[in-house]
Amino acid sequence: MKMLLQTLLTLFPFLLLKFSSVRATSLPGGPNGKIYGVNLGSWLVLEPWMLPQEWLDMGGEICDQCSTCIASEWAFTRAYPDTADAIFDDHWETWFTQSDVDKLVEYGINTVRIPLGFWIVESLVERSHEFYPRGGIKQLKRGLKQLKAAGIHAILDHHALPGIQTPGQMFTGNCTSNVQFYTPPNYHRALVWTAVMTGLSHLDPDFGSVFSIQAVNEPIMDASQTPGYGDFQVNFVKVVRAVELALGMPVAADDGLLSSILSGISGGNVTASLLKASETMQSDSDVANALAEATPILADILVQLESSSALSEGAPLRSPLVTNFMDVGWQHNNPSNPANAQIGPQGYDNHLYYSFGGVAAANPEAYMQSICNLQRVKTDAAKGNSPLWFGEWALPTQFSATDDFLYRWADAQKLMYSQGAGWIFWNFKVEVSEKAGDLARQWSYFEGVERGYLTRDPSELNDNSVCANYV
Numbered sequence: 001m002k003m004l005l006q007t008l009l010t011l012f013p014f015l016l017l018k019f020s021s022v023r024a025t026s027l028p029g030g031p032n033g034k035i036y037g038v039n040l041g042s043w044l045v046l047e048p049w050m051l052p053q054e055w056l057d058m059g060g061e062i063c064d065q066c067s068t069c070i071a072s073e074w075a076f077t078r079a080y081p082d083t084a085d086a087i088f089d090d091h092w093e094t095w096f097t098q099s100d101v102d103k104l105v106e107y108g109i110n111t112v113r114i115p116l117g118f119w120i121v122e123s124l125v126e127r128s129h130e131f132y133p134r135g136g137i138k139q140l141k142r143g144l145k146q147l148k149a150a151g152i153h154a155i156l157d158h159h160a161l162p163g164i165q166t167p168g169q170m171f172t173g174n175c176t177s178n179v180q181f182y183t184p185p186n187y188h189r190a191l192v193w194t195a196v197m198t199g200l201s202h203l204d205p206d207f208g209s210v211f212s213i214q215a216v217n218e219p220i221m222d223a224s225q226t227p228g229y230g231d232f233q234v235n236f237v238k239v240v241r242a243v244e245l246a247l248g249m250p251v252a253a254d255d256g257l258l259s260s261i262l263s264g265i266s267g268g269n270v271t272a273s274l275l276k277a278s279e280t281m282q283s284d285s286d287v288a289n290a291l292a293e294a295t296p297i298l299a300d301i302l303v304q305l306e307s308s309s310a311l312s313e314g315a316p317l318r319s320p321l322v323t324n325f326m327d328v329g330w331q332h333n334n335p336s337n338p339a340n341a342q343i344g345p346q347g348y349d350n351h352l353y354y355s356f357g358g359v360a361a362a363n364p365e366a367y368m369q370s371i372c373n374l375q376r377v378k379t380d381a382a383k384g385n386s387p388l389w390f391g392e393w394a395l396p397t398q399f400s401a402t403d404d405f406l407y408r409w410a411d412a413q414k415l416m417y418s419q420g421a422g423w424i425f426w427n428f429k430v431e432v433s434e435k436a437g438d439l440a441r442q443w444s445y446f447e448g449v450e451r452g453y454l455t456r457d458p459s460e461l462n463d464n465s466v467c468a469n470y471v
């Protein structure tokens with residue numbers, strides 16, 4: 001393997017050429033053609049509203065103001081410090097299973113987006129005052145292995161950030177108004193997380209389905225409240241590329257400092273190569289510090305996952321990861337443009353929900369008029385944010401929707417999102433129970449297919465001219 005790495009480096013320019021000709025897609029390592037995807041929500045980041053009965057059975061609570069009761073992973077783990085790990089492990093084991101994977105295959109899904117908390121890298125948690133369950137990394141590996149065997153591509157989504165990236169949301173793992181993500185120590189922890197996940201994606205064979213890592217899920221929309229986010233975007237890409245270069249992976253690095261990492265590679269010794277990369281990047285201290293801190297963490301996790309042979313054998317030759325950000329249109333008030341951070345393949349993510357208001361008047365005709373004239377793919381492309389996919393959307397409405405409307409609502413959204421790189425539905429499923437009521441009808445992909453709103457072949461529509469009367 002040492003030999004192989006050496007040889008690869010000599011062949012570097014040739015390999016670069018080869019990669020671009022083998023995959024004619026803008027998403028190397030991803031699905032061919034459009035993304036037809038679902039989110040694996042409430043698996044490794046649990047949102048109680050999606051499984052209300054199970055959450056109560058686990059020992060959680062449900063209340064109107066989620067900060068005031070046990071309604072997040074933080075609150076739960078704090079309340080049950082001795083049993084939380086085992087209770088969550090049961091949830092991880094049962095919420096996403098082989099039979100779910102089989103169903104994804106049956107329904108032609110080619111991509112999943114996997115929401116993750118920063119706490120899946122356990123050593124990043126400051127346990128004196130932060131509370132999160134442990135053991136998720138093994139479940140992630142288990143699920144990725146099943147997805148890989150099924151030929152489904154995966155996006156690792158940093159969904160719940162250290163310090164909390166947005167107030168009052170269960171999906172951040174801590175329902176709180178105390179938002180601390182946009183500070184140097186928490187940006188640092190997020191970069192360490194990124195380096196570890198990049199390393200795992202290339203080094204652990206079970207992570208072979210991962211083709212993309214998303215930097216931050218849904219930061220605060222007002223950019224004046226996210227100081228330093230633009231610098232973080234630049235550092236995020238550099239960390240991914242630095243790890244890949246240190247592993248001997250061909251990646252178009254137009255940054256001179258980055259590409260000099262290639263000369264420092266130490267045979268197949270991953271630890272030595274990463275530390276050398278960190279030294280090389282010394283003048284880029286945020287990147288260098290993240291690499292240095294991530295190196296032993298990555299090694300520990302590979303040992304824990306019984307994949308430590310990769311530490312001496314190096315990484316197999318793979319496409320570089322697609323770095324992924326929420327698009328520039330996600331924020332207002334003079335946001336930084338993630339296109340400015342790009343080195344190598346990059347993709348952009350927009351989320352669109354009509355049910356939370358502010359998009360269209362609350363009636364079926366206004367919804368159709370709005371979605372059929374969606375401009376987001378075009379306006380983003382004008383700012384370099386292409387390819388764009390719609391990484392979260394669903395069928396909920398602010399009015400009581402008829403079945404007839406939901407057929408059209410599903411079709412129209414799929415039609416418009418496919419003008420970009422494709423779509424990823426939220427969520428693959430939600431709980432079906434008396435307590436959950438009608439939740440699954442508009443939030444569950446599986447339920448939507450069974451009811452016929454969503455076609456069995458995701459590339460099809462019930463009615464190809466669904467938007468004909470609205471444009």
Ligand SMILES: *[C@@H]1O[C@H](CO)[C@@H](O)[C@H](O)[C@H]1NC(C)=O
Pocket residue numbers: 067074163164174175176178179180
């Ligand atoms: C998490 O929530 C708790 C309780 O609501 C709060 O005291 C704490 O500051 C929050 N942590 C962070 C990092 O925001």
Ligand SMILES: *[C@@H]1O[C@H](CO)[C@@H](O)[C@H](O)[C@H]1NC(C)=O
Pocket residue numbers: 269270271272275312
């Ligand atoms: C790899 O490099 C590290 C850091 O230089 C060193 O501690 C370790 O012994 C090396 N491992 C092997 C197998 O050579």
